[in-house]
Amino acid sequence: MIRLGVGRRLDRIVAVGAHCDDIAIGAGGTLLTLCSARPGLRIDALVLSGGGSDREQEERAALLAFCPGAELRLTVLKLPDGRVPAHWEEAKAAVEELREQTEPDVVLAPRTDDAHQDHRGLAQLVTTAFRDHLVLGYEIAKWDGDLGRPVAYQPLAPELAEEKVRLLHEHYPSQRHRSWFDREAFLGLARIRGIECHTRYAEAYAVTKLTLDLGAFTPSAPTPSVSAPSVSPPSVSAPDAFAPIDLTPSALTLGD
Template sequence: MTTLSPLLPQKLLILAPHTDDGEIGAGGFISSLPEETEKLYIAFSSCEESLPEGLPADTLEKECLEATKVLDIPANSVSFLHYPVRHFSDHRQSILENLISIRKSYNPDVVLTPASTDIHQDHSTVTQEAKRAFKDRTILGYELPWNCFEMKPNFFMPLDTDLIKKKLLAIQAYKSQRFRGYGDGILLKRFAELRGGQIGESYAEAFEVIRFVWR
């Protein structure tokens, strides 16, 4: 494998409490990385309880595989853990053990997880346990705007037109979620314009550097 710059991940771990969280918060960043970067995407819940009535229980898993394919993540690098949505805090120890197992087997150097100020109970649980499991790795907190009462972004990723297009295509792969305010991608494109404007770019994603380890 080609040796990457020490500032680029060799192995990226994307922690998505629910299918689509990783794409919403970091789809551009994920897609920007060179093909030499290994990527592993873990969805802790497929949110079967949140599907519109009448859809098959595996709808979001299938849509997630389509979305992550857009971001150049192979299907065999996407896993679903099936925790009950909105009840992650009841399974905190099991989630921590999952993360420790992933650390040992996959050994990522950069971990993406929701920002530490994200108020959603499932997102908060995943990030708290990620901080315990990966305290010796770089951890970047991605932004889900409607869940962050306070966000102090200190790392910005500029997105060119190709990257913002791939991010939006990934989000639009979740056809079952089109009824949500962000489902068509328009809101997220506007938010990317806002973050881009903060750094003099057309589009950007913003992250919280929870921990930075440069080896």
């Protein structure tokens, strides 16, 4: 499993969701990992629906818990649930305004092939507005059965996977009656994704575009050759410089 980091700087995160609880369900473990490793991280979050309702209060309390020690800025709009495509201009304006206000190192958003029209529509807006950024598409299990084959994984420490489930149940009481909102569903998916990246638990992401910089390295200094009068130097095989590199799937190292 090849591990790819995001570079030397990871100070700002953008997280977006169509509904209150989307960010926490899809990327809650990743947020806990990031905030644990990087105190003071700035997180700009945007949710398109639920504004002015009890759902907004749930979301604000939940994201504060999922982002301990971070500088969290959350905006919750009032677009009707399930009707984002019909309010395209408002959603587009909100995403573009968010883009103007921040220069994130990583963007957490829904997948562009998510079966839910609100998730899918938001994902399409995000990948356009943040076209020069690393956008990670999180997944949410639902009746549509749209979980695919992710290409990137964020390993989760077992205690953080458990903490994610605990926080979801604590902060979203309005969702506890739903058949998919339970410990088995959340930990089960995390366990499957963990198997896929050789760890116990993980959150998985789709990546629509990724730029590599494989040439940005400092070569090791050559070892000086020492000749002995009566002893031939040992034969050393040089590594194959053209060996293929498999970059998919990859494990993210956002918390390192």
